[in-house]
Amino acid sequence: MATRRYRIIFMGTPEFAVPSLQALLDHREEVVAVVCQPDKPKGRGRKLSPPPVKELALAAGIPVLQPTKVRTPEFLEELRSYRPDLMVVTAYGRILPGPLLSLPPLGTINVHGSLLPKYRGAAPVQWAVLNGDTETGITIMQMDEGMDTGDILLPGSLAIEPDDTAGTLAVKMAALGGRLLTEALERLKEGNLPPHKQDERLVTLAPPLSKELSAIDWQKTAREISCRIRGLDPWPMAHTTLEGKWLRLFAPQIIPGPVREAPGTLCRADKTGLTVATGEEYLRIGEVQLEGSKRMSADAFLRGRPLAPGLRFPT
Structure with a gap:
């Protein structure tokens, strides 16, 4: 007997x-x-650019809807005309109203970027890294009108590696989300996807993240x-500041050892990187x-703009 195929509306951007x-x-x-934003x-020319999800949908020959408002009766009727069994949402980017979520007979499920109830909200991947977590994951959840409530x-965990950035972690989590979504659909068809x-x-x-988070306090x-x-x-x-300009920082490496210099002091500048004193240990x-x-x-930066040890970055 053939496995049933669900009629699905996908929402993501x-x-x-x-x-x-x-x-x-x-x-x-x-x-x-x-459905996408x-x-x-984008870019210097400010040319209109389609979201990545739209590009995949068009390549697959799927109709794409890009409403400016999702709470109108007209948009709800348009969705209803597709007769969906289920809606799937992954990072769509807007709060969705109850009538929309409950439109399909099976409701709406979400691929969320954390192990709920931890990190409800807009930036779960980033905050897991910001807070120094060693594990995060994906939660397939039944959506309601609350914020990830x-x-x-179906949850699935993922280790956060010491050199992971929000960007590299998001790639791994997105792939996990796709795998978990497939498993969730199989369990749903088997009647084996109980809610908790x-x-x-x-x-x-x-x-949400803001630019106010960007400035580095070297006393940390x-x-x-x-x-x-x-x-x-x-x-x-x-970022830190160098001669009145922002100097954005990437690829950090902790260098163990007691700190003798004031926080923010550049202790070494060579091809291995910029080694700076902090409130505890050094950071390269x-x-x-x-x-x-x-x-x-x-290394490339220093070849064009040498920096002498002893320089102090502001805290």
């Missing part, structure tokens, strides 16, 4: 959502429509600063980007 949509296509589900201007359907309430005592939040420990640099890469990027910076320039290795 950025690169993080692409593996989820690809998983549905590889699983041969019937994706009847894709409108095209946005719905029942847990979230433990409200364990809730933490992951609010090397580990805390490393987490800040990696958690804000690729956006909004951590492997890549930098001076305001108005491009990102490069510290």
